Amino acid sequence: MMIKNSFTFHNENEKNNSKYDYSINHKIGSTKEQILFKNLKEIVHDYLKIEETKKGFMKIIQKNRGELDFSEFIEDPYFDIKENILSREMSHANIRGLNVASVDGSSVVKHFMNADFSFLKAICVKYYFYKNQSSKIKYYPDLSGYNNYLVQGNFINMDETNVDTQISMDMNFMEIRLLNDLIETSDNLDLIIIDGSIVPMPINLIFGRDDNISNKYDELLREYRRLYANCKDKDIILIGSIKDTRTSALLHALRSGIQLLKPNSSRLSDFIKLNYRQIINYFSDLDFFTRLLNKSERSCIFNCKKDMEKIRESGIKKEIPSYFPYNFYAFYLKTVKYDTPCRIEFFTNEDDTIEEASDKADLISSILLPISSYNENYGLPIPQIEAHRRAVFKPSEINLLFNNLTRNLSMNGITLLEKRRARRPF
Numbered sequence: 001m002m003i004k005n006s007f008t009f010h011n012e013n014e015k016n017n018s019k020y021d022y023s024i025n026h027k028i029g030s031t032k033e034q035i036l037f038k039n040l041k042e043i044v045h046d047y048l049k050i051e052e053t054k055k056g057f058m059k060i061i062q063k064n065r066g067e068l069d070f071s072e073f074i075e076d077p078y079f080d081i082k083e084n085i086l087s088r089e090m091s092h093a094n095i096r097g098l099n100v101a102s103v104d105g106s107s108v109v110k111h112f113m114n115a116d117f118s119f120l121k122a123i124c125v126k127y128y129f130y131k132n133q134s135s136k137i138k139y140y141p142d143l144s145g146y147n148n149y150l151v152q153g154n155f156i157n158m159d160e161t162n163v164d165t166q167i168s169m170d171m172n173f174m175e176i177r178l179l180n181d182l183i184e185t186s187d188n189l190d191l192i193i194i195d196g197s198i199v200p201m202p203i204n205l206i207f208g209r210d211d212n213i214s215n216k217y218d219e220l221l222r223e224y225r226r227l228y229a230n231c232k233d234k235d236i237i238l239i240g241s242i243k244d245t246r247t248s249a250l251l252h253a254l255r256s257g258i259q260l261l262k263p264n265s266s267r268l269s270d271f272i273k274l275n276y277r278q279i280i281n282y283f284s285d286l287d288f289f290t291r292l293l294n295k296s297e298r299s300c301i302f303n304c305k306k307d308m309e310k311i312r313e314s315g316i317k318k319e320i321p322s323y324f325p326y327n328f329y330a331f332y333l334k335t336v337k338y339d340t341p342c343r344i345e346f347f348t349n350e351d352d353t354i355e356e357a358s359d360k361a362d363l364i365s366s367i368l369l370p371i372s373s374y375n376e377n378y379g380l381p382i383p384q385i386e387a388h389r390r391a392v393f394k395p396s397e398i399n400l401l402f403n404n405l406t407r408n409l410s411m412n413g414i415t416l417l418e419k420r421r422a423r424r425p426f
Contacts, residue, residue, distance in 0.1 A: 087298065099189050103182075123145055124141070286343070327352065342380065
């Protein structure tokens with residue numbers, strides 16, 4: 001089952017006869033010997049070809065950076081890149097006296113034949129930074145930073161996907177509610193880091209099929225609205241720090257930008273010698289900026305969360321425009337030398353200028369750099385790492401909780417029937 005490609009650079013004028021031919025071998029299967037001595041070697045060979053192609057493309061990007069001038073398109077609402085740079089070096093802020101909070105949560109779900117059970121946990125961690133990177137740590141709502149659980153049982157027969165969707169929203173709601181409670185009981189927060197996106201996940205057309213999910217989503221939207229308002233009222237910077245992402249939204253915007261610049265024989269000619277539009281498909285944003293950015297550099301800011309715009313336009317949730325009169329942006333920040341960049345999301349008021357958004361990205365970067373550079377191989381902010389460490393379920397916790405649940409049920413003569421895939425006798 002091989003996907004065969006030729007990775008030779010070729011002229012855009014030859015795109016109708018492109019050598020990037022995605023032909024699939026429809027052979028049902030291979031022997032172990034064929035896999036070991038032929039197929040795996042072919043896959044490695046193809047991957048090395050792709051890597052050569054990527055390296056060649058990055059050289060062309062570096063060579064032509066000065067001519068990739070998107071300034072005439074930045075004000076266009078349909079052009080997502082909002083700065084006339086691909087990367088910019090950032091300075092480290094003096095973080096002495098800053099209060100930085102982070103929230104994270106985790107969930108464990110068990111699906112049985114006639115019921116579903118879930119355990120959720122969310123923890124906030126708050127850092128006050130002293131001189132020389134030393135800090136004071138507090139936890140919320142539990143002082144030890146471990147005990148903030150929620151247990152749920154679902155006894156309605158429904159599709160497993162819908163059950164997982166509801167639990168995911170409950171987990172999200174638990175984290176955002178916890179942040180709002182922390183903000184409203186604290187007077188000295190400067191920055192809040194959410195592990196993940198700062199925008200509610202789009203549920204799309206599922207609203208029309210399940211009223212319960214729609215109602216839960218309404219509650220989640222209201223909690224996010226409360227969070228944005230709290231941060232705005234108390235002048236708190238709210239960011240989302242996303243560890244790993246396969247999105248290529250910024251690269252797609254870059255491809256559109258190159259196309260708008262109309263490469264020709266006298267300007268950006270390197271791009272007409274290769275099928276740059278096809279080559280960009282091999283990159284994720286993270287892959288591209290891992291190669292482009294140096295330590296302490298950030299990418300340009302760009303519009304993010306276009307799915308939210310689709311929900312607005314669909315009319316499914318007509319209240320979304322009034323809930324979120326904000327602009328959402330993202331950028332990539334490389335905090336240490338040997339790790340990939342982090343995707344950072346933030347918001348500004350709807351009437352703020354692009355220049356104000358750019359200044360805010362600079363400020364966020366300057367704060368994150370000194371609190372994310374403790375380990376050259378792992379560049380996440382320390383509060384985010386600590387929140388995750390406290391929130392994640394340990395195997396011993398999972399066993400304790402579910403063993404206790406099943407024991408209490410069995411004492412009343414009830415045995416949970418696991419699905420066949422979990423109780424095979426062989």
